[in-house]
Amino acid sequence: MATLAAALSRTAPQTRILGASFSWWLLIAPAVILMLAFYAFPLAEVLWISFTEPEPGFGNYERLLTSPALQRVWMTTLRICTITTAITLVAGYVVAYALVSAPPRMQRWMFVCVLLPLWISVLVRAFAWVTLLRSQGVVNEALLGIGLIDQPLRLIWNEFGIAVGMVHYMIPYAVLPLYASMRDIDPRLVPAARGLGATRIEAFRRVFLPLTLPGIVAATVLVFIFSLGFYVTPAILGGGRTLMVAEYIKLQILDLIRWGVGTMMASTLLVAVVVVLAIFARVVDFRRLFGGRH
Amino acid sequence: MDRSAQAGPVANVLAWSVLLFLLLPIGIVFPLSVTDQRFLSLPYEAPSLQHYATFFTSERWLASTWQSLVIAVFSTVLAVTSGTLCAIGCWKLSTRLTDLVRVLMLLPIIVPSIVYALGIYRLWIRLDLLDTYLGIILVHGVTGIPYVMITVTATLANFDPRLEQAARSMGANLSQTLRWVIMPRVMPGIASGAIFAFIHSWDEAVLILFIASRALFTLPRRMWDGINENLDPVMAVAACVMILLSMLMLAGDLWLRRRRER
């Protein structure tokens, strides 16, 4: 009991009030400080600069309405993102559907195929696509070799190349939420519908498809958001000819040193991402999604 | 399973074509790296290791590999330490404020890298941290925190909060409780988080364009320049080196997972 008595005399009542949760807040503190100082603060500064340079006001944002060049960049970005999302979704849906109905052994192999690309650097993948698609690349050489074409096809440094690279990057992100939503469907439902007289296609369209809607929404949001701000693949496979927002921003800052326009475009991009997220936050369980890279 | 619940042959063929499409670029890199030609192509006659020899004797490539490793290791340590403690603190306190902290910690995954790159570039100019180990490690560490938060939080979800109370009631202070009760239980999550954080830094290719230029040239940075300037076969070797390390990490993660299930 000596220890207890000693402990009693050492502790002032006030320290305890703080003490209970204070020490736990100390655990949180380093990450919060790091994140605020080296992430949130610079991010806020980007927003700030977009209103203050070259002169204070909304000048940079007015250019969004007046400059055809800026509008073209955004239109290109939205067009490529929409195309990418649509193709990714269809491809991802097919894979998820095959995945959910495959026997366990097969399923494991298919999962490996889906997850493997996630572990490979996006830069390495872009590089691989360049070697495959350029005019002296593997694909063109092969097609020339079997005599299917006489002239190398232009597969790269255009929107086609960007779309191929982006779809490749995004498919796993579409498969995971789609698979999750399909796995939760009672496997007896489709047979039940067919037992009630629905054809295979009807059963799919009227029963299966509606039930996977949450997965479709989640996959769409995820892929679209990731596509909007995507930099590496469009920059490499676009070869500087097709400008998307992220690369345009990089050009403004590193090559042209026009901070005002660059940060304005970055802020607009950020707002676009946040708005898309906010709209769909209700439908999509983001905790599950962000835990999904396993 | 009922036959009608299975995907039909058409769906299966389509699915496998997509999967092959996913594997294609990964599969092509290795054959390219063993080409016997002096330019980037498939081997004409016999596979050759000449470009591996070039890579492993090139000071520039080796320096880049080394720099990438050093940066990845230290930024992983930073992300894992701060992220784990933060996840544990948020789990224990679990108030409205800690929910906000969790959202803050997820920012680097939500916000496009290019947006953050501008901000950190500007800040590093002012703090004179461009092109320094400290600057890159801080950036990679901070942006690696979300991965650690996610994996550690996931393991903590299965952790009975009464174990912490039990330890306290038996006289353990915070640090003893952390070391002897909480850490051993969330170790798998920490390990997974560390692997993700490491790969995040190892592969990171956007921020590095802004915050490193001459003194520090990580592997992705050098590849970036290579792709845009001269596509020589050593690039394929570098790509293989990057893939190899990722695969080692993936194998490590799978091994840990399997051990946990047992």
Place this chain on the structure above:
Amino acid sequence: MAALQHSLTVRRLAKHYGPTRAVDDVTLTIARGQFVTLLGPSGSGKTTILMAIAGFVQPTAGEILLDQTPITPLPPERRNFGMVFQGYALFPHMTVAENVNFPLRVRNVARAEAERRVAEALDLVQLGHLKDRRPSQLSGGQQQRVALARALVFQPALLLLDEPLSALDKKLRAELQVELKALHRRVGLTFIYVTHDQEEALSMSDSIAILRDGKLVQEGPPGTLYERPATRFVADFLGKSNFLAGRIVERRNDGFAYAVDGARFVQDGPAPAGDDVLIALRPEKIGIAADGEAAPNLVEGTIAAWSYFGTSFALIVETAAAGTLQVTVPAWRCPVEPAEGRRVRLAWTADASVPVARD
């Protein structure tokens, strides 16, 4: 052992969560060496009080004193109280011996000494032979004993138990009740036990504190609480009871008479203030009277339903005067064959029932 005993006082304790008062001005004294149970339905604040004693809940107001020393500001790890958690909270990554050794490890007890004390503690709960097992390899009852050994090994000032038996099946629970009681006698510590199970409370405790909606309703030895419940809630929660609402019609020195729907009944003891009275009458204290037999309190009725429990019959009797009454009669001397619709005369003595406060 007596030197290790401590008393605990909870003085005007309150804990508010926003507008909810989980604990509302509770004062309670636990004498040294006693086995005290905090009993109440879920949401009554019993666990919150225990957690405040353990140091996991910081009270909004009030004080907790160990002997005469206030301990309210102390964090749990400096209170030196043993605690057995609901679900036991054994560390799954440690063996039984490592679990029990944990409190000694945090106190830097020398290895030889620690080994001796772990062995002692495991012997106390008869688990010495399982010391190298993991908790997941033990049965529920064994886990419970490990939790006890772990909570006792560091010679705590008190032992706190939070529904330690709730996860076990009924038969095992009865066995462990006996064991716990014996353990309490052997170690001589003050035990504070939380449960919602009234049978557990009655069979083990030296004293029971009954809580409801964060308030202490009544405190005392089990017998007193059962025989002399202060309120309708206590009578109802601790066992079963019939309630008769009547008006006092006559006051005497040693008792009073009251009327319920014209029928007149008598009751021993002082009459409560006011004219209205609520009488609690236990089912087992009602007897079935033979025809012509006289009794202080008599009422006629018909059996509306009955069931057989081996040891007893439980009857539901509709009476004109006292409404529906539950009656429990020992099966081996039930004077009538129970049957629905049969007329019976119910009788009880003037000291069988007790006036209670309306809540």
